Amino acid sequence: MTTVPSPCINWCDINPDNGFCRGCYRTLPEIADWSELSNSDKLEVLEKLKARKPQASE
Template sequence: MTTAPSPCINWCDINPENGYCRGCYRTLNEIADWSDMTNSEKLEVWAQLSIRKPQAPQ
């Protein structure tokens, strides 16, 4: 089984309005805990990222 990769893109800047990193859209806790998370937990975070990421106007 392959471990879920980190969504980090090396642009770390926490948005004070919503608490999400502007690069990967994780919270500070998710970033700090990433290496200790199970693969299932990482996949749960990945599932949330597309919801958190602002959608581009059509």
């Protein structure tokens, strides 16, 4: 089975207003735990990112 790739774009900056990374829109726990997550858990995080990205304020 192929591993789900990280959404990281190497722009790591946590927005203090919403707690999301301005580059990938993950939270710090999601970033820290990424390598330990199962593929299904990674896919769940990626689904959450779709909803967060347009809502994230810069």
